[in-house]
């Protein structure tokens with residue numbers, strides 16, 4: 001099946017005939033935000049909002065209607081959207097265990113895909129998603145929006161041009177103060193929630209009352225922990241700035257654990273990840289899910305350490321330059337962000353990335369966070385979690401990230417599925 005091809009830009013793109021019609025799938029926290037963002041963009045209409053929790057649909061539809069003046073249709077089963085030729089693209093904002101399936105099936109149905117990070121629940125799923133994107137010639141952008149932020153693009157350019165000399169190390173971190181999730185009780189799922197379809201590809205487990213929404217992040221069965229939730233943002237910027245796009249690490253380490261609360265949370269709340277790349281370049285990430293003290297006054301950051309100075313990326317679209325003695329030379333903020341004009345300043349950080357995706361769908365370009373690199377950056381985060389789970393350093397093939405000489409660790413490259421839900425490109 002071949003998707004629509006738009007060769008128009010600017011005002012022409014915004015005419016109803018040329019408008020791209022997208023379906024947003026999973027409309028709770030992040031999905032409601034992206035519903036708002038996409039429905040504000042020129043040349044785009046959110047035609048459908050979809051969620052297995054029908055209690056969320058009216059609110060999401062109202063958000064889109066408020067922004068674009070037209071109410072989207074509502075849907076509870078994603079698979080029906082695939083049969084609808086009017087859907088040009090899907091925006092996948094479900095829990096992680098669904099991302100690759102939705103992305104692959106959408107490509108197979110001729111839809112373009114904006115898939116939230118992490119693009120997969122296991123590295124194998126990412127490989128299949130890349131294969132599907134190429135095979136079906138679809139634009140697939142991952143939602144690590146920092147790749148589209150102008151100040152970060154400028155900072156990366158400076159690093160590449162030698163502003164801070166030779167750079168071997170990037171450090172990244174994330175800090176938050178997340179509350180405990182308690183001990184879940186096995187109960188019936190709430191009315192309006194199709195828990196069977198929520199589980200989708202994941203082997204079935206009974207519903208428990210501390211899982212939905214959001215806390216699935218901290219269960220390996222559905223989530224990828226703080227690494228998949230936030231290390232992915234920092235590590236991806238580090239990879240980008242160090243010029244490591246296209247490469248996987250050769251060695252990966254992790255230390256940490258669930259230390260702060262006695263509850264059902266399985267993934268680490270405190271984690272230190274370390275990556276070595278073959279050419280003397282290194283990345284670290286520190287995650288503090290239960291303590292807000294990050295570093296350098298910021299709960300999120302990436303620092304690049306060069307022979308003649310350093311560059312720090314802040315949580316927002318801002319960077320700082322330091323001399324070789326750690327003295328701050330300048331803090332660079334955007335004078336104006338072109339994305340402000342697209343959807344309003346409140347939305348600009350997400351709008352630029354979403355707009356980039358839509359432009360590539362129209363013009364056939366390669367998006368800022370094409371799924372090829374999205375998969376590689378996501379795999380770095382997965383490898384960190386695998387090192388954590390087996391409790392030892394991983395040796396990896398830099399060409400494809402595959403784990404060497406460790407069958408137990410390599411067993412985490414893919415996951416088990418509910419029978420009948422195996423994924424194929």
Ligand SMILES: NC(=O)c1ccc[n+]([C@@H]2O[C@H](COP(=O)([O-])OP(=O)(O)OC[C@H]3O[C@@H](n4cnc5c(N)ncnc54)[C@H](O)[C@@H]3O)[C@@H](O)[C@H]2O)c1
Pocket residue numbers: 025026027028029030031050051052053056076077078093094095096098116117118143144145197198199200213214215228229
């Ligand atoms: N790029 C970013 O900055 C950013 C920020 C936040 C979240 N995210 C990502 O967005 C995703 C969603 O995160 P969240 O915090 O909104 O989670 P959430 O649990 O609050 O929302 C997920 C929604 O998906 C729905 N859903 C589950 N299975 C579905 C299915 N088969 N069909 C349709 N809907 C389904 C759920 O019912 C829920 O409403 C995660 O993968 C997360 O990593 C990205």
